[in-house]
Amino acid sequence: xxxxxxxxxxxxxxxxxxxxxxxxxxxxxxxxxxxxxxxxxxxxxxxxxxxxxxxxxxxxxxxxxxxxxxxxxxxxxxxxxxxxxxxxxxxxxxxxxxxxxxxxxxxx
Amino acid sequence: xxxxxxxxxxxxxxxxxxxxxxxxxxxxxxxxxxxxxxxxxxxxxxxxxxxxxxxxxxxxxxxxxxxxxxxxxxxxxxxxxxxxxxxxxxxxxxxxxxxxxxxxxxxxxxxxx
Numbered sequence: 323x324x325x326x327x328x329x330x331x332x333x334x335x336x337x338x339x340x341x342x343x344x345x346x347x348x349x350x351x352x353x354x355x356x357x358x359x360x361x362x363x364x365x366x367x368x369x370x371x372x373x374x375x376x377x378x379x380x381x382x383x384x385x386x387x388x389x390x391x392x393x394x395x396x397x398x399x400x401x402x403x404x405x406x407x408x409x410x411x412x413x414x415x416x417x418x419x420x421x422x423x424x425x426x427x428x429x430x
Numbered sequence: 431x432x433x434x435x436x437x438x439x440x441x442x443x444x445x446x447x448x449x450x451x452x453x454x455x456x457x458x459x460x461x462x463x464x465x466x467x468x469x470x471x472x473x474x475x476x477x478x479x480x481x482x483x484x485x486x487x488x489x490x491x492x493x494x495x496x497x498x499x500x501x502x503x504x505x506x507x508x509x510x511x512x513x514x515x516x517x518x519x520x521x522x523x524x525x526x527x528x529x530x531x532x533x534x535x536x537x538x539x540x541x542x543x
Contacts, residue, residue, distance in 0.1 A: 353531075417488050
């Protein structure tokens, strides 16, 4: 299979701070998604980003497929950003692999 | 709301029993995927169906089976349940056969006592 590693595993921020979450993968992938799992367990789509850069409000993501990593940027963090952030990749046009997640806690 | 629905939301059962989890994809989506999220294994891909046909298998146990019906809803059957099967089970759907954005349902929380 493929290894998908996310860092950092845990992150504590003060409200208003910026952060960068990283997703490394050990082989070429077909696509990549970022999700936010809120405290109620719901997985919310953030970005579908096999390559390039996308922005959505305070969030943006960049995937550099040739170097096998993706970054998720959160600016001006809010308490509602708390939860776990996952990246997931499609490998060999066949199976999906999730990273172990970054647990974010934004304090007021 | 992603448009993917899952029932039931919660399920409590005993070891050795059998349960069925149900998923309805977003309108227009032909693919359904099942995932298991447990504390020790994280989020794991179980199986993928496209338009009624099985397309890919992940870490799905032999005690588990799934199918996708002509109306495109899917069911995940878990049998001979063990304590370790307690987990959150997600269904996701996408438009195409594989390389498309997936949208997740709210999940079914299974507790095996």
